[in-house]
Amino acid sequence: MVSPGTAAAIKRVLEATEADGLLAIEGIRKEFPGVLALDNVQLRIRPGTVHALMGENGAGKSTLMKIIAGIYQPDAGEIRLRGIPTVLKSPLDALEQGIAMIHQELQLMNWMTVAENIWIRREPKNSFGLIDHSKMVTMTEELFARLNIVLDPRAQVSELTVAQKQMVEIARAVSYESSVLIMDEPTSALTDREVEHLFSIIRDLRERGIGIVYITHKMNELFEIADEFTVFRDGKYVGTHSSKDVTRDDIIRMMVGREITDMFPKIDCPIGDVVLEVKNLNIPGVFYDISFSLRRGEILGLAGLVGSKRSNVAEALFGVTPAASGEILVNGKPVTIDSPSAAMSHGFAFLTEDRKETGCFLILNCLENIQSALITRSHVNAGFVDQSTVTKLAEEMAAKLRVKTPNLYETVENLSGGNQQKLLIARWLLTKPRILILDEPTRGIDVGAKSEIHRLITALAAEGVAVLMISSELPEVLGMSDRIVVMHEGHVSGVLDRAEANQVKIMDLAAR
Amino acid sequence: MNTSTQSIPQLTRSRRRLPSELTILLVLVGISLTFEILGWILQGQSFLANTQRLAIMILQVSVIGIIAIGVTQVIISDGIDLSSGSIVGATAMISMSLAQASSFPRALYPGLTDLPVVIPVVAGLLVGIVCGAINGFLIAYSRIPPFIATLGMMVTARGFAKWYTKGQPISFPTDSFAAIGKGLAPVLIFLAVAAVMHIVLRYTRYGKFTYAIGANRQAARVSGINVERHTVKVYAVAGLLSALAGIVVASRGLTAQAGMGTSYELDAIAMAVIGGVSLSGGRGSIPGTMIGMVIFGVIISGFTFLRLDAYYQEMLKGVIIVAAVVADVYRQRKRVKS
Numbered sequence: 001m002v003s004p005g006t007a008a009a010i011k012r013v014l015e016a017t018e019a020d021g022l023l024a025i026e027g028i029r030k031e032f033p034g035v036l037a038l039d040n041v042q043l044r045i046r047p048g049t050v051h052a053l054m055g056e057n058g059a060g061k062s063t064l065m066k067i068i069a070g071i072y073q074p075d076a077g078e079i080r081l082r083g084i085p086t087v088l089k090s091p092l093d094a095l096e097q098g099i100a101m102i103h104q105e106l107q108l109m110n111w112m113t114v115a116e117n118i119w120i121r122r123e124p125k126n127s128f129g130l131i132d133h134s135k136m137v138t139m140t141e142e143l144f145a146r147l148n149i150v151l152d153p154r155a156q157v158s159e160l161t162v163a164q165k166q167m168v169e170i171a172r173a174v175s176y177e178s179s180v181l182i183m184d185e186p187t188s189a190l191t192d193r194e195v196e197h198l199f200s201i202i203r204d205l206r207e208r209g210i211g212i213v214y215i216t217h218k219m220n221e222l223f224e225i226a227d228e229f230t231v232f233r234d235g236k237y238v239g240t241h242s243s244k245d246v247t248r249d250d251i252i253r254m255m256v257g258r259e260i261t262d263m264f265p266k267i268d269c270p271i272g273d274v275v276l277e278v279k280n281l282n283i284p285g286v287f288y289d290i291s292f293s294l295r296r297g298e299i300l301g302l303a304g305l306v307g308s309k310r311s312n313v314a315e316a317l318f319g320v321t322p323a324a325s326g327e328i329l330v331n332g333k334p335v336t337i338d339s340p341s342a343a344m345s346h347g348f349a350f351l352t353e354d355r356k357e358t359g360c361f362l363i364l365n366c367l368e369n370i371q372s373a374l375i376t377r378s379h380v381n382a383g384f385v386d387q388s389t390v391t392k393l394a395e396e397m398a399a400k401l402r403v404k405t406p407n408l409y410e411t412v413e414n415l416s417g418g419n420q421q422k423l424l425i426a427r428w429l430l431t432k433p434r435i436l437i438l439d440e441p442t443r444g445i446d447v448g449a450k451s452e453i454h455r456l457i458t459a460l461a462a463e464g465v466a467v468l469m470i471s472s473e474l475p476e477v478l479g480m481s482d483r484i485v486v487m488h489e490g491h492v493s494g495v496l497d498r499a500e501a502n503q504v505k506i507m508d509l510a511a512r
Numbered sequence: 513m514n515t516s517t518q519s520i521p522q523l524t525r526s527r528r529r530l531p532s533e534l535t536i537l538l539v540l541v542g543i544s545l546t547f548e549i550l551g552w553i554l555q556g557q558s559f560l561a562n563t564q565r566l567a568i569m570i571l572q573v574s575v576i577g578i579i580a581i582g583v584t585q586v587i588i589s590d591g592i593d594l595s596s597g598s599i600v601g602a603t604a605m606i607s608m609s610l611a612q613a614s615s616f617p618r619a620l621y622p623g624l625t626d627l628p629v630v631i632p633v634v635a636g637l638l639v640g641i642v643c644g645a646i647n648g649f650l651i652a653y654s655r656i657p658p659f660i661a662t663l664g665m666m667v668t669a670r671g672f673a674k675w676y677t678k679g680q681p682i683s684f685p686t687d688s689f690a691a692i693g694k695g696l697a698p699v700l701i702f703l704a705v706a707a708v709m710h711i712v713l714r715y716t717r718y719g720k721f722t723y724a725i726g727a728n729r730q731a732a733r734v735s736g737i738n739v740e741r742h743t744v745k746v747y748a749v750a751g752l753l754s755a756l757a758g759i760v761v762a763s764r765g766l767t768a769q770a771g772m773g774t775s776y777e778l779d780a781i782a783m784a785v786i787g788g789v790s791l792s793g794g795r796g797s798i799p800g801t802m803i804g805m806v807i808f809g810v811i812i813s814g815f816t817f818l819r820l821d822a823y824y825q826e827m828l829k830g831v832i833i834v835a836a837v838v839a840d841v842y843r844q845r846k847r848v849k850s
Contacts, residue, residue: 320734341736350734358734361727363794372724375717376736383716427735 020083021046022211023068023099023180028077030063037063038074041237043230045180045211050202052214052226052243055255059232061215065182068213069101070094081180100173101182106165110158115140117157118172143171147201163194170201174210181205182213187221191306192511199225219248231255252447266480269462272296274332275347276435276466278317281326286312287490290326294435294466299457301481302470304510308487310470311353314437317468318350319343330435344377349433351424353440353470359424360412367408369423370394374430397426401456418449425456436460438469442476454480474503486510532788532795536803543807547814559817566813567696573809574702575757575764577802579780580787581702581709582753584801587784588713589746590726590793591651591658595665596754596780599643600773601673603758607636607689608682608768616684620677629688636759637752643669644751648744662747666777673770683767693764701760705753710798722746726793782833783808790840808832 025043029036038060045051053061066072068079070088079086081097088094091101108117115136116123124139126132140153149167157165166186173181183202187195202212202225214226222229222243231238231254238254274293281290287309294300304310316323319337328335330346337343340350352358361369371390379386394408401422405415412420421441428436441457442450457480461467471477477484484496486509494509544560551559560566579596586593611632614625643665650661691697713719721742724732733739757776762768787804789796811832815825 318734339736339738340734341738344736352731352734358728358730361724361731361794364723364727368720368723372720372732372735372737375720380717383712383718385715385717385720387715 020044020080022082024078024080024083025064025068026078026080028064028067028074028079030060030067030072030074037235038067039235040077041232041235043213043237044240045213046228047179047211048206048209049227050206050212050214050225052216052222052229053232054216054222054229054251055232055238059255060235061232062184063235064232065101065184065213065215068094068099068180069182070099095176095178098177098179099182100176100178100180101184102166102169102173102186103184106162106169108157108165108168110156112157113153114151114155114157114160114168115153117168118143118153118175140171143175147171147174148204149201161194162189163191163198166190166198167201170205174205178210180211180213182215184215186214187216187218189306192507195221219251222251223248255447266299267458267462269297269458271298271482272464275330276317276468277327277329277332279327279329281313281316281323281328283312283316283321283324287316287487290487290492292485292492292495294468296434296464296466297461298482299461299467299469299480301477301484302468302487303474303477303484303506304487304493306472307489308510309490310487311439312490313487314350314439314468314470317343318348318437320350341376344373344431347432347434348437349373349428349431349435350437351421351428351439351441353443355417355420355424355444360420362413363411365409365411366398366403366405366415366423367391367394369412370397370408370426370430373427377431393430394426397430398423401426401429402452416446416449418445418453421445421449421453425453429460433465435466435468438467440471441469442471442473474506477506478503533797533800533803536786536788536800536807540803540807540810543814544810547810547817550814550818554818559814565817569809569813570699570806571696572812573783573805574698575760576776576779577702577783577805578698578705578757578760579754579776580783580801580805581705581798582750583777583780584784584787584789584796584798585709585713585722585746586658586750587781587789587791588726588793588796589722589743590729591743591746592662592781592791593644593647593747593750593754594659594662594777595643595647595669596750596757597773597776597778598666598669598673599640599751599754600758600761600776601770602643602669602676603636603639603755604762604768604772605673605676605682605770606639607632607759608685608762609676610635611685611689611762612682613684613686619684620682626686629686629692632685632689633692633759637755640751640753640755640758641748642751644748644754645744647751648747651747652740652743670770670774673772676770679770681767681769685763685766689763690766691763693760693762698760698764701756705756706798706802713798718742718745723794726795728794778833779808779829782829782836785836785840786832788840790844791837792840792844804836 021044023045025041028038028041030038041060041064043064055061063072067074068088070091070093079088086097088097088099118140119136123131124135137153144151147170149171151164151167157168160168186198190198205212216222226243228240229243230240231251233255272295275296276294278293279291282288290313292300302310302313312321315321317328317337319339319342322338328337335346337346343350356362361372371394374390375385379390391408398408403422403426404419412423415423438457442453457467457469469480478501482498484501484506485492486494486496486506488510496505547559551557583593583596609620610624610627611629612619612625619625647662647665650656651658713722721732721737724735724737725739725742729739758773761772783805784796784801785791785804786807787796787800787802789801811828812825815828
């Protein structure tokens with residue numbers, strides 16, 4: 001017989017465990033020098049659910065995930081795993097307690113096989129104490145069979161696609177018998193078919209009772225895969241809801257704390273003469289016979305799935321990787337573009353897809369970032385930069401684009417993604433381009449900055465700049481473009497007018 | 513309004529950072545005071561209040577300092593130059609062979625004695641520019657790592673210096689050639705070079721491009737910077753300054769030997785790194801390198817002053833270089849975390 005007190009206590013614990021679900025986060029606080037990243041936040045993950053974590057950049061999602069994965073230690077608060085308070089000392093510790101994280105940048109050893117990557121540190125040994133490779137392969141095959149993954153365990157990871165690597169990471173997480181799986185924007189580099197496969201695996205994991213934390217920017221994914229979602233804003237917990245109960249607008253309102261009325265403020269502006277004409281542009285093995293034209297004041301959308309080689313066309317136009325054959329005509333005259341500098345002399349500007357890799361000088365200040373393109377062409381006398389004029393121009397442009405920074409001498413890595421993107425746009429606007437190529441201009445930036453950039457693009461078109469805009473977000477392409485060129489595996493598969501274009505037609509041309 | 517982006521200005525305003533040069537200067541002061549105190553305890557005399565010792569110290573580091581100025585801009589552009597010491601050897605030999613006085617009966621080129629001083633100087637500098645440009649071409653266009661390209665030049669230039677006279681030293685320069693490295697001239701040459709390079713790095717397009725390439729090579733390329741051409745220039749300038757150091761060394765010693773300048777490249781890199789020039793590129797300055805150079809000099813001079821064995825000095829030099837790089841890596845890591 002247990003005493004009534006003990007029984008009550010056990011009951012309380014059981015109830016608490018029931019309420020907690022798999023993983024409960026309570027009152028977590030994390031401070032970095034000068035910034036409060038998380039302030040008294042909470043999160044509850046129930047077993048067998050997909051829980052989306054949403055919020056603008058800087059809302060604290062990644063910080064919390066790093067705490068759950070044992071990368072950061074919280075300053076205050078409690079983490080309970082199945083109702084039991086836990087300290088996650090390191091990523092390995094978290095993994096052993098059943099929490100696995102699939103990082104945005106996949107973390108696999110490229111020069112080892114799939115099986116070696118999964119079983120590292122836990123390799124099966126034969127009677128000599130050496131690694132038993134055939135057993136390891138069998139174990140991997142069994143694991144893959146459970147997850148419906150079709151992949152050769154002996155393949156070298158460096159030869160896999162991003163989607164396949166992700167499968168390996170997921171399999172590795174499952175092999176640890178993880179009960180909580182954190183996925184940080186897992187679909188950002190996947191094609192639609194790969195996303196479908198990933199989702200079927202996620203649903204399968206959910207069936208097995210695993211709790212999945214799913215960080216995403218994409219609203220449609222939330223409705224497609226998530227059961228519940230939690231919104232963070234500025235390091236604070238905003239709320240948790242079932243994804244069946246809300247609309248897209250509700251979520252946006254929760255994320256930004258305000259209404260975004262005109263997401264795509266396209267103004268119709270007069271469209272002038274043809275500025276850029278591209279005829280049969282080729283890079284064998286990459287893209288073939290690309291032809292299109294672009295007019296003054298026009299926004300031409302370039303849509304297509306990942307792997308459709310849209311960015312490669314942009315890079316060829318700007319001379320980053322010059323085309324092997326074909327013609328580029330600017331204002332009717334054929335031009336040779338064999339370097340970015342040549343492209344700039346014909347009035348091109350190119351906002352690249354990857355802000356960190358090919359855009360910003362992260363360790364330099366705002367001024368150096370803004371002026372880098374301008375001073376390759378002008379404002380230099382006898383080698384000396386006319387700094388006072390350039391600084392003035394840069395300040396004006398930064399103010400016009402509403403870049404938020406205390407001054408232009410601030411290091412760029414301290415700025416948010418949206419402000420970094422604005423700086424890069426400022427860089428190109430200073431060169432007074434006639435043809436502006438934008439590759440994913442709003443990728444990875446928060447909703448507020450996004451609509452500001454949309455407004456800016458429209459304003460530029462109204463001033464007569466010809467804009468070529470690549471975007472993976474169909475609503476953005478549809479909302480912003482006058483015409484849309486759709487690409488499929490290196491070929492132009494169709495051109496749609498604003499009036500006739502819709503998501504279905506684009507996807508039809510893009511997916512074939 | 514979007515408060516997440518608004519919070520950033522506040523964050524950075526409250527975090528007033530000291531310029532990194534100031535931190536390094538404090539390190540210098542600390543080291544100097546340590547030697548001062550040890551001096552009074554162990555030797556019963558002052559370390560700092562001795563102008564002669566300080567003059568010798570500055571002279572000792574000035575020649576390598578000239579190289580360090582060139583190496584600084586190479587490292588800022590995210591490169592490395594291991595060939596400087598060998599270029600010193602090669603230019604010393606070539607310029608001295610064209611600077612011999614006719615009063616010396618066994619001149620290398622008996623028909624080419626008593627030439628005006630510009631000829632050996634220009635010839636020497638040209639050798640340096642060519643060696644540096646070859647480094648730059650290899651790195652920019654064949655895409656081999658700077659470490660390998662300049663290592664190749666290091667071995668080749670040293671081999672050339674030895675082959676030039678089959679290992680024999682060359683001596684007896686004209687008075688005008690000997691004047692180049694006399695007295696405090698090397699210090700003045702160093703200061704002039706440092707001043708010019710400081711202005712170049714801060715106020716010219718050349719400098720902006722150098723930092724941009726070191727900070728993000730791809731972004732520099734997309735900004736319209738001809739990264740390849742600029743890389744060639746940066747290494748050619750480094751070669752030029754190594755050659756200048758070679759001429760000064762030969763002039764000062766009144767003789768040229770194939771082994772001159774051995775391991776100068778490492779000392780020069782150490783000065784730059786101690787002075788806060790980041791081995792991952794994009795960061796550093798000439799004032800920083802100058803302070804790094806003085807730290808280097810103070811340590812060597814301080815050890816001599818304390819009558820420590822020369823072998824200890826060498827061992828310690830290795831420790832200092834590694835410590836400076838560790839400090840750099842630590843700074844980077846702290847930056848990434850916050």
